[in-house]
Structure formats: C-alpha cells, structure tokens
Amino acid sequence: MKIFDVRDRLSLLVKQTTQVGIGFLVMLLLTGGRLPAFVVNSTACLSIVFVTYSEVRRLAKGKS
Numbered sequence: 001m002k003i004f005d006v007r008d009r010l011s012l013l014v015k016q017t018t019q020v021g022i023g024f025l026v027m028l029l030l031t032g033g034r035l036p037a038f039v040v041n042s043t044a045c046l047s048i049v050f051v052t053y054s055e056v057r058r059l060a061k062g063k064s
Contacts, residue, residue, distance in 0.1 A: 016054060020047040 027035060027043055 012054075012058065016051050020050065023047065 023046075024043060027039060031039065
C-alpha cells in the first residue's frame with residue numbers, strides 16, 4: 001500500500017465523518033437539542049448507508 005493511497009483514504013474518511021457530523025448537528029439544531037430516539041436511530045442508519053454507498057462507488061470507480 002502506497003503512502004499516497006493511505007493519505008487519500010484518510011482524507012476520504014475525514015470528509016465522510018465531517019459530513020455525517022454536520023448531519024447530526026443540523027438535526028440537533030432543527031429539534032432544539034431534543035432528538036427523539038427514532039430520529040437518532042434513523043440518522044445513524046442513513047449515515048451508515050451513506051458511507052457504505054460512498055465506499056462502493058469509490059471502489060467501482062477505481063476498478064474501471
């Protein structure tokens with residue numbers, strides 16, 4: 001594994017983590033800090049789907 005590949009993966013992870021964090025922050029702001037458990041669980045599941053989809057798309061792009 002090349003150092004550039006590791007740096008790119010780390011950069012992508014930081015980017016995805018930032019996007020997910022901003023999503024949680026927006027949910028907190030919209031609900032005034034009183035998030036129902038359903039909203040927290042839904043946001044967590046959507047975050048997992050987002051990161052998984054991004055990784056699958058990145059891997060498919062790298063193979064072609």
